[in-house]
Amino acid sequence: xxxxxxxxxxxxxxxxxxxxxxxxxxxxxxxxxxxxxxxxxxxxxxxxxxxxxxxxxxxxxx
Amino acid sequence: xxxxxxxxxxxxxxxxxxxxxxxxxxxxxxxxxxxxxxxxxxxxxxxxxxxxxxxxxxxxxxxxxxxxxxxxxxxxxxxxxxxxxxxxxxxxxxxxxxxxxxxxxxxxxxxxxxxxxxxxxxxxxxxxxxxxxxxxxxxxxxxxxxxxxxxxxxxxxxxxxxxxxxxxxxxxxxxxxxxxxxxxxxxxxxxxxxxxxxxxxxxxxxxxxxxxxxxxxxxxxxxxxxxxxxxxxxxxxxxxxxxxxxxxxxxxxxxxxxxxxxxxxxxxxxxxxxxxxxxxxxxxxxxxxxxxxxxxxxxxxxxxxxxxxxxxxxxxxxxxxxxxxxxxxxxxxxxxxxxxxxxxxxxxxxxxxxxxxxxxxxxxxxxxxxxxxxxxxxxxxxxxxxxxxxxxxxx
Numbered sequence: 001x002x003x004x005x006x007x008x009x010x011x012x013x014x015x016x017x018x019x020x021x022x023x024x025x026x027x028x029x030x031x032x033x034x035x036x037x038x039x040x041x042x043x044x045x046x047x048x049x050x051x052x053x054x055x056x057x058x059x060x061x062x
Numbered sequence: 063x064x065x066x067x068x069x070x071x072x073x074x075x076x077x078x079x080x081x082x083x084x085x086x087x088x089x090x091x092x093x094x095x096x097x098x099x100x101x102x103x104x105x106x107x108x109x110x111x112x113x114x115x116x117x118x119x120x121x122x123x124x125x126x127x128x129x130x131x132x133x134x135x136x137x138x139x140x141x142x143x144x145x146x147x148x149x150x151x152x153x154x155x156x157x158x159x160x161x162x163x164x165x166x167x168x169x170x171x172x173x174x175x176x177x178x179x180x181x182x183x184x185x186x187x188x189x190x191x192x193x194x195x196x197x198x199x200x201x202x203x204x205x206x207x208x209x210x211x212x213x214x215x216x217x218x219x220x221x222x223x224x225x226x227x228x229x230x231x232x233x234x235x236x237x238x239x240x241x242x243x244x245x246x247x248x249x250x251x252x253x254x255x256x257x258x259x260x261x262x263x264x265x266x267x268x269x270x271x272x273x274x275x276x277x278x279x280x281x282x283x284x285x286x287x288x289x290x291x292x293x294x295x296x297x298x299x300x301x302x303x304x305x306x307x308x309x310x311x312x313x314x315x316x317x318x319x320x321x322x323x324x325x326x327x328x329x330x331x332x333x334x335x336x337x338x339x340x341x342x343x344x345x346x347x348x349x350x351x352x353x354x355x356x357x358x359x360x361x362x363x364x365x366x367x368x369x370x371x372x373x374x375x376x377x378x379x380x381x382x383x384x385x386x387x388x389x390x391x392x393x394x395x396x397x398x399x400x401x402x403x404x405x406x407x408x409x410x411x412x413x414x415x416x417x418x419x420x421x422x423x424x425x426x427x428x429x430x431x432x433x434x435x436x437x438x439x440x441x442x443x444x445x446x447x448x449x450x451x452x453x454x455x456x457x
Contacts, residue, residue: 016359016363016393016398016399017356017359017363019360020359020360020363020364021363021364021366021368022363023363023366023399024366024367024368024371025106026371027366027367027368027369027370027371027372028102028366028371028372028373028386028390029103029106029107029371030370030371031367031370031371031372031381031383031386032099032102032103032371032372032383032386033103035095035099035383045380
């Protein structure tokens, strides 16, 4: 999980409220567009969770 | 970091609580996942960039065990072809999920049809401007929805018969997007009993002003969105009555906690997804000023992952696509994203009833009902909606 102090310097950020974190528009686009690969990648957290749930279903089916 | 937090995010569209069975049902949610992803991107990017940015191919959607395809650098011509291919691949995959025997769409190819995924499928096709695709068996989908209506006006989600006000919203929204519900449809009288559906929703209203999943069920903010949204599509918002509208808006406003976030029920933690469920209902009722909008926007912004992107259910949890979409949608409804347009950013706004970009809703000619409010200026972004003038007394 990201720390609140880390700045996404390589990505577009836009300020919505002066006292709040900026809106990481480009990071969110990047996050969404990378999901398809992540879900199928066993080394990613999303992939590991998907595999875990597949195993869970297999157990239930038997 | 809460590893368990992501369970909520990857669970079902409109899922209101975590349970053993719903945990397993994660395997069925890819249709809704594609909808969340596409709509989230649609709110952040111009339409012509959405397909190209998605990076989803038919193979990666339908074959989860396959290793991800390595992308290669492409020139402009190839990128353009890839955009078309990606769009086509997504639409092809949606039609692969069509359940011929039932007439609706399943969550994945080969799965049984369900109203949840049928709505997501139709929403994806609407986003892709493919509702005129000859593969879309409109009459079959309409019949699938109509056959799930029960004698009391409620809707079952599928052939197994679970009743829930979520399914009323899904059915009415699906039929409306397909132009099978409204004055411009010659088959209106044959499709569903809209008034009975609205009356059933009213029976699910509780003394606190909120709505539950079935008659007598506890009020829940997610169900409130479904019920208010369904009444808006059915143009039956007058049934709420002035007093009922105020009571409901009061209950929704009380969902805001000290952090600025909104919870779904009393004594529960705030969660980003309620930024959508509650804001959309308040928007439809013209009462968004009843909550502290800046504090809510601040809460959503604090839930962002500032390294990898995405938005979590609450600060310091894992981001997921479900909360990412509803966080972005919440900021869109709040008007925060559009405040940036003078800085050169262009964001599409979201419709509070159909959960689609407003330009898509306008293109489809959809005109849901919203409530006028003498205390709050009308949202100019909803000028295409049918405005019901406020009354002094409840009907």
